[in-house]
Amino acid sequence: MLPVIQICLLLVAPFLFIGIINRVKALWAGRKGSPLLQPLYDFIRLLKKGEVISKTTSFVFQIAPTFNIAAVIFAFLLIPIPSFGSAFSFEGDFVLFAYVLGLSKFLTVLAALDTGSSFEGMGASREVTFSTIVEPAFFILIGTLAMLTGQTSFASIFHLLNSSAGYSVLIEILFTAALFIMILTEGSRVPVDDPNTHLELTMIHEVMVLDNSGPDFAFIFYSASMKMVLLSVLAANLLIPGNIQPVIATVLLIGIIMLSAVLIGLIESLIARARMSHVPQFIFLMTALSLIAFAVVVFYLRGRM
Amino acid sequence: MSWYEIKNLQSAAQKEIPCLEFLTLKRQIIEKISEGCRVVQFFGDKIGNEVILYVVLADDEQSKLFTASSIFSGVNSFESITPEVKSFHLFEREFFEQYGIKPEGHPWLKPVRKGIAGISSEENQYEFFKMEGEEVHEVGVGPIHAGIIEPGHFRFSCHGEQIHHLEIEHGFQHRGIEELFLKNKNKLEFLLKLSESIAGDTVIGHAGTFARAIESLGNIDVSRRAIIIRTIALELERIGIHLGDLSALAGDVAYLTGNAAFGAMRTKIINSTMAISGSRFGHGLIAIGGVNYDINDELKEKLTQTLNKLEEDVELAAEVLFSSASVLARFEKTGVVSLETAKDIGLVGPAARACGAALDVRTDHPYDGFTLFPVHKFTLKSGDVFARAYIRYVEIIQSIKIIRELLESPIDGENKKPLNNLSPNQFVVSMSEGWRGEIVHTAITDESGQLKRYKIKDPSFNNWIAVALAVKNNGISDFPLCNKSFNLSYSGFDL
Numbered sequence: 001m002l003p004v005i006q007i008c009l010l011l012v013a014p015f016l017f018i019g020i021i022n023r024v025k026a027l028w029a030g031r032k033g034s035p036l037l038q039p040l041y042d043f044i045r046l047l048k049k050g051e052v053i054s055k056t057t058s059f060v061f062q063i064a065p066t067f068n069i070a071a072v073i074f075a076f077l078l079i080p081i082p083s084f085g086s087a088f089s090f091e092g093d094f095v096l097f098a099y100v101l102g103l104s105k106f107l108t109v110l111a112a113l114d115t116g117s118s119f120e121g122m123g124a125s126r127e128v129t130f131s132t133i134v135e136p137a138f139f140i141l142i143g144t145l146a147m148l149t150g151q152t153s154f155a156s157i158f159h160l161l162n163s164s165a166g167y168s169v170l171i172e173i174l175f176t177a178a179l180f181i182m183i184l185t186e187g188s189r190v191p192v193d194d195p196n197t198h199l200e201l202t203m204i205h206e207v208m209v210l211d212n213s214g215p216d217f218a219f220i221f222y223s224a225s226m227k228m229v230l231l232s233v234l235a236a237n238l239l240i241p242g243n244i245q246p247v248i249a250t251v252l253l254i255g256i257i258m259l260s261a262v263l264i265g266l267i268e269s270l271i272a273r274a275r276m277s278h279v280p281q282f283i284f285l286m287t288a289l290s291l292i293a294f295a296v297v298v299f300y301l302r303g304r305m
Numbered sequence: 306m307s308w309y310e311i312k313n314l315q316s317a318a319q320k321e322i323p324c325l326e327f328l329t330l331k332r333q334i335i336e337k338i339s340e341g342c343r344v345v346q347f348f349g350d351k352i353g354n355e356v357i358l359y360v361v362l363a364d365d366e367q368s369k370l371f372t373a374s375s376i377f378s379g380v381n382s383f384e385s386i387t388p389e390v391k392s393f394h395l396f397e398r399e400f401f402e403q404y405g406i407k408p409e410g411h412p413w414l415k416p417v418r419k420g421i422a423g424i425s426s427e428e429n430q431y432e433f434f435k436m437e438g439e440e441v442h443e444v445g446v447g448p449i450h451a452g453i454i455e456p457g458h459f460r461f462s463c464h465g466e467q468i469h470h471l472e473i474e475h476g477f478q479h480r481g482i483e484e485l486f487l488k489n490k491n492k493l494e495f496l497l498k499l500s501e502s503i504a505g506d507t508v509i510g511h512a513g514t515f516a517r518a519i520e521s522l523g524n525i526d527v528s529r530r531a532i533i534i535r536t537i538a539l540e541l542e543r544i545g546i547h548l549g550d551l552s553a554l555a556g557d558v559a560y561l562t563g564n565a566a567f568g569a570m571r572t573k574i575i576n577s578t579m580a581i582s583g584s585r586f587g588h589g590l591i592a593i594g595g596v597n598y599d600i601n602d603e604l605k606e607k608l609t610q611t612l613n614k615l616e617e618d619v620e621l622a623a624e625v626l627f628s629s630a631s632v633l634a635r636f637e638k639t640g641v642v643s644l645e646t647a648k649d650i651g652l653v654g655p656a657a658r659a660c661g662a663a664l665d666v667r668t669d670h671p672y673d674g675f676t677l678f679p680v681h682k683f684t685l686k687s688g689d690v691f692a693r694a695y696i697r698y699v700e701i702i703q704s705i706k707i708i709r710e711l712l713e714s715p716i717d718g719e720n721k722k723p724l725n726n727l728s729p730n731q732f733v734v735s736m737s738e739g740w741r742g743e744i745v746h747t748a749i750t751d752e753s754g755q756l757k758r759y760k761i762k763d764p765s766f767n768n769w770i771a772v773a774l775a776v777k778n779n780g781i782s783d784f785p786l787c788n789k790s791f792n793l794s795y796s797g798f799d800l
């Protein structure tokens with residue numbers, strides 16, 4: 001059953017995720033909106049196109065998009081599907097998870113610098129700055145979970161998590177909120193970035209891939225949205241109890257992924273994007289939430305000793 | 306003191322304009338400026354080997370215009386006024402570019418329209434300002450932009466994310482409008498069409514200004530009906546563009562609610578202009594001697610309904626936009642222009658009113674319907690993006706009230722009066738307040754009553770420099786927002 005669910009998620013979820021966000025925004029703005037699967041049609045259209053590759057770029061520029069898509073799929077396989085487990089798991093796999101994504105980001109940044117464009121250099125600098133804030137926060141988050149459960153792989157952490165005595169609703173909320181901020185940051189959504197803008201000077205993620213076209217651009221698009229999906233699946237793991245019926249777990253999983261898309265859509269409808277210099281403050285919120293959860297867990301564990 | 310005193314739209318015999326020694330003129334200009342006047346025109350007219358320089362200053366409080374001239378014959382330089390009066394800087398650069406007479410002592414004699422755009426292979430290319438140091442980088446944007454906008458080049462010198470200096474390069478849209486006016490001086494209808502496209506978003510503004518200049522030269526007394534319809538059209542244009550700007554400003558900070566709401570309202574208003582003239586931007590509405598389209602009772606009723614609904618909607622949407630914390634965080638203290646800077650550079654229009662400079666041609670030098678119904682001037686103090694957005698909201702509400710008042714007042718007379726021959730050897734300054742600010746057209750006729758010089762000044766000409774000054778020390782990612790808050794025209798500047 002696990003491979004079936006994973007393949008379905010890989011094939012449909014990233015497109016539907018963006019489709020739902022766009023639909024929510026369109027409905028809010030009083031428009032009908034594009035078809036829910038429009039991102040899929042765009043993806044196919046891009047795959048059919050040719051590519052223009054700048055003469056000033058090297059091989060880095062050409063391998064980055066392919067590496068990106070491979071990295072997110074690989075990272076996705078490390079994340080357990082609630083009540084099914086993950087494709088493979090070992091001790092410390094979350095470190096690999098973080099750094100496979102990190103490596104793909106590193107290559108994207110290199111590829112952006114490779115073009116020599118001042119826009120892309122600016123985008124790369126912003127992306128790296130914000131990533132350095134997200135990374136420690138993510139490790140505090142997962143580290144706290146590991147400490148709570150005494151396990152060091154995603155699968156065993158999440159397997160024990162919901163049955164562990166110290167796992168309270170408070171920690172659940174804190175972690176989910178922290179992860180949601182990570183989704184907004186990694187997915188380049190409002191208030192961190194504006195995915196719809198045409199203004200290069202204000203972009204973060206989009207501006208790094210200005211030179212990409214055709215299939216490469218399709219890959220970049222796919223990996224950007226898949227990243228949001230896989231972080232949503234991670235959030236689902238926090239929320240779904242490990243011991244429930246697989247069918248219910250799957251329904252809940254789909255529900256949570258869709259809900260997180262709807263939430264992103266609502267946020268993008270209701271609030272403006274933060275000023276670039278204020279973005280770090282927003283991302284630090286994730287660090288703060290993770291630290292609070294960490295403190296709660298430490299107090300709980302000490303109380304038990 | 307020798308100035309010839311005229312009013313907006315009052316045509317005067319050209320020989321009445323005093324012709325002075327340049328240094329006398331300069332002294333006189335500095336004196337007038339210190340008394341609170343400001344420059345509205347400074348241009349040349351070439352006759353044979355001589356170039357006549359005309360200067361028009363405005364005394365806004367007394368609704369007066371002062372004009373004087375000076376002849377340059379066999380001289381290729383003059384003493385620049387810019388070191389004393391900064392607002393002359395661009396006028397002098399333009400004068401130098403057009404006639405090759407150099408303002409000595411001008412601090413920044415950069416080409417106006419022929420920098421990169423008009424440079425030929427044998428000429429030296431203009432060098433941009435350069436900044437050096439660690440973490441210093443240069444970003445060039447344009448002339449080809451993402452999105453559907455006009456061409457213009459922006460050269461940023463940044464320190465990390467912060468803008469230290471922005472240099473704007475124009476001229477890519479130069480069409481030789483002023484030359485076209487003279488080439489087609491026999492075809493006034495053609496010129497009216499041409500004036501509609503000086504800046505594509507200011508159709509009524511420029512066409513109206515042109516029509517009034519010609520009417521003044523031809524001694525045509527336009528009917529009350531035409532005056533009222535024209536004024537309604539002008540205010541509709543103002544509302545339409547302001548709504549579009551508010552929508553775009555919300556869009557630039559990714560605030561979907563404001564973007565969608567104001568965008569939808571804009572459509573209603575430009576469709577009202579279409580209901581009058583068949584064009585959403587008012588092409589063909591203005592005629593020399595009046596208007597081409599009438600507003601009948603049915604249309605009047607419809608327009609009143611649209612405006613009533615709009616007023617409610619705008620109030621509601623503005624309430625939401627201007628009370629949203631995330632929007633205010635972006636708008637406030639972004640791209641500040643101080644009142645002092647505004648006066649120095651001669652800023653006009655809503656951008657000037659947003660920093661406290663009480664300038665509005667509708668009040669200061671009334672024309673058309675504003676002679677019947679005086680307009681109150683609104684100003685704000687902060688001079689930031691917020692003020693420039695908020696002043697638009699205030700002006701939308703004001704324009705709705707103006708139109709309503711105009712619609713209620715009795716309309717009589719014919720749509721359009723026949724055209725007379727233009728009086729010979731006349732000089733007229735036609736000023737008006739387009740949505741973007743002060744539009745000035747100056748026409749001079751020759752002895753046979755034909756145009757011999759037609760000078761156009763779009764508000765963009767005054768205001769572009771303000772964009773460069775406003776973004777200093779702001780984040781480079783806030784530049785598009787600042788730029789949008791001015792929403793200046795490239796073609797209006799390039800002519």
